[in-house]
Amino acid sequence: MPRRRPKKLDQLLGSQRLQQFADFTEQHQRWQQLLRDCFKEQPLEQLLPHCEVIAVRAPSLILQVSSAAIAQRLKTEQGRIITYFQTHATPTVTSLEIRIRPSRHLSTEKAPAAPPKVEVKESDTVRKLREQAELCDEPLRSQLLALADKYSSP
Template sequence: MPRRRPKKLDQLLGSQRLQQFADFTEQHQRWQQLLRDCFEKHSLQQLLPQCEVIAVGASALILQVSSAPIAQRLKTDQAGIITYFQTHATPAVTSLEIRVRPGRHVKSTETPPAPVKVEVKESDTVRKLREQAELCEEPLRSQLLALADKYSSP
């Protein structure tokens, strides 16, 4: 089988496929901007990092989200989103399709807050264990007392 010669840069840059890709990329950026504007208007900005427009076509707006609760939240505002895209998008949008793809859109670079440690004095915990032991029957009573003895300060 003969090897094909690599294409020259001029051939690649002038190709129809590259132009189609550039057009789609530009259209996708416009859809994302419309989505940002729509979410801002409907007070949904906090959901934007978890949502992406996949396509607008065949009278449907197709969004991809990272979780079912976000999808449910968008479904509650479905009418407003469709109305916004009907007036601002090039193809007329009459329906909203939401696809859930977990773990794909977490764009936030913020680190989650550290868990808050609650300081509990051992004596309080031991006292509560002993109080609960008094209210219980065996074998739970002896197990709670053994636990209280284990954590009582010497």
């Protein structure tokens, strides 16, 4: 089997595939800008880092989101998003398709640290239970005293 010769740089740069890719990239950037403008106009700006336009294939706008919660929020605002894209995008948009794909960088982030536990001395708790019991009527009084007796130190 004969080996093909490598293409020259001007052949690659002038190829139709490269031009199609460049056109798609430019169109994708326009769609992303439209999405940014739409979200700024709507009360959805905080969701923007979690959303991306995958494509606009008439009649659908296809978005990728990082979680089901964000997808649900966008579904509630679907009418406004479609209306915005109908007036500003070249292909006619009549439906919104949302694909959920969790991003890897979100899952690798550290979870927020748990708040430090406040140590309460047992004797303080028992003392407070007894004080509260003195202020209460029966049967709550006897229940609080029984609870204080249960947790008092021997």
